[in-house]
Amino acid sequence: MKKRVVKLLGKIHNYIMESISTGKKLHFTLIDPDKVSEPDKLEKIANLMAEYGTDAFLIGGSLGVTPEEATETAKVLKSTGLPVIIFPGNINCLTPEADAVLFMILMNSMEKYYLIEAQIAASIIIKKYGLETLPTSYIVVYGDTAVAHVGRVYPIPINKPEIVLAYALASEMLGLKYIYLEAGSGSQKPVPPTFSRIVKKNTDLVVIVGGGIKSPYIAQELLKNGADIIVTGTIVEEDPQKATKIIGAIKNFNQ
Numbered sequence: 001m002k003k004r005v006v007k008l009l010g011k012i013h014n015y016i017m018e019s020i021s022t023g024k025k026l027h028f029t030l031i032d033p034d035k036v037s038e039p040d041k042l043e044k045i046a047n048l049m050a051e052y053g054t055d056a057f058l059i060g061g062s063l064g065v066t067p068e069e070a071t072e073t074a075k076v077l078k079s080t081g082l083p084v085i086i087f088p089g090n091i092n093c094l095t096p097e098a099d100a101v102l103f104m105i106l107m108n109s110m111e112k113y114y115l116i117e118a119q120i121a122a123s124i125i126i127k128k129y130g131l132e133t134l135p136t137s138y139i140v141v142y143g144d145t146a147v148a149h150v151g152r153v154y155p156i157p158i159n160k161p162e163i164v165l166a167y168a169l170a171s172e173m174l175g176l177k178y179i180y181l182e183a184g185s186g187s188q189k190p191v192p193p194t195f196s197r198i199v200k201k202n203t204d205l206v207v208i209v210g211g212g213i214k215s216p217y218i219a220q221e222l223l224k225n226g227a228d229i230i231v232t233g234t235i236v237e238e239d240p241q242k243a244t245k246i247i248g249a250i251k252n253f254n255q
């Protein structure tokens with residue numbers, strides 16, 4: 001195999017850190033290629049989110065994403081000029097058309113596949129594709145979502161933020177830079193703000209929060225409680241105008 005340099009923490013990481021380090025909060029728009037597959041609809045959504053100030057696009061889904069769909073989606077999203085980051089449900093979500101990949105460990109999975117095997121399966125492909133890797137600790141809070149089922153997740157008791165802190169500290173000690181606190185796509189409840197707060201207070205990890213964020217109020221509560229980056233997916237697909245209001249709330253928070 002030809003030697004290629006691993007792009008750990010490069011251009012996209014710098015783009016994120018330049019904002020985060022000044023206290024600015026970011027919004028990422030998640031697109032699941034299995035759910036938004038018509039190019040016209042995708043282009044419309046992408047342009048709308050970019051116009052309202054989303055800071056990057058994530059591509060991913062727990063089930064049913066083909067590599068071709070991931071590639072086509074990345075091409076459309078890239079035309080906005082914003083960073084495109086893979087948020088992989090599995091290695092089928094990888095595409096060379098993206099800029100970076102959240103290189104994740106599903107910390108509270110009971111399955112070794114999600115702890116280390118998927119990463120091994122993906123590593124050479126990522127290197128060949130030349131994708132930048134963003135080392136990320138992924139914690140799925142609730143047990144009743146698609147990601148929890150597919151990822152064989154051991155849920156976190158919501159009145160025990162100290163358990164999340166233990167995961168976060170271990171992540172930092174392992175050298176990971178990002179933590180993604182996940183309620184699960186379409187979750188009825190968002191991540192408890194106590195979880196983001198305890199992580200922010202006790203670590204230097206970049207705190208990404210997603211799942212079930214359906215209103216500006218929820219987004220702002222999470223931002224007040226330590227979230228650096230808010231991710232919305234379902235609301236973008238179901239009610240793009242409402243999603244723009246969430247972006248607006250994040251932008252206002254920055255002022």
Ligand code: 1GP
Nearest residue numbers: 185186210211212233234
């Ligand atoms: C899912 O955190 C993301 O992985 C976004 O969740 O679809 O509920 O916005 P929603």
